[in-house]
Amino acid sequence: MTGIKILLTTGVAFIAVYFFLRLRNSIFDILILMLLIIAAVVFILFPDITNSIANKLGVGRGADLVFYTSILIFWFAILKLYARIRRLEQIITQVVRKDAIDEAEKN
Secondary structure, eight states, rough: HHHHHHHHHHHHHHHHHHHHHSSSOOOOHHHHHHHHHHHHHHHHHHHHHHHHHHHTTTTOOHHHHHHHHHHHHHHHHHHHHHHHHHHHHHHHHHHHHHHHHHHHHHO
């Protein structure tokens, strides 16, 4: 195993441990994370697999395929975070409205 493979696999392992500790309650997030970790380790240890998958899908190189799928994954993460922020904004709005009504009723 080359140095870069060791470095990348160690990095993926640290990221996996961090997110497993943070995402204990969400089964869907853990399943997605497990799939990504497995794919990352397989692609790191066997980089020729990405080339063969890319050729079957009509993409020139395996690195391009990894780049394109990374873009999709980032968009998924961005949309998930956006939905969570919107939900938190709605909750905060409800709490502030309720507090304002309760304050108005006291006076």
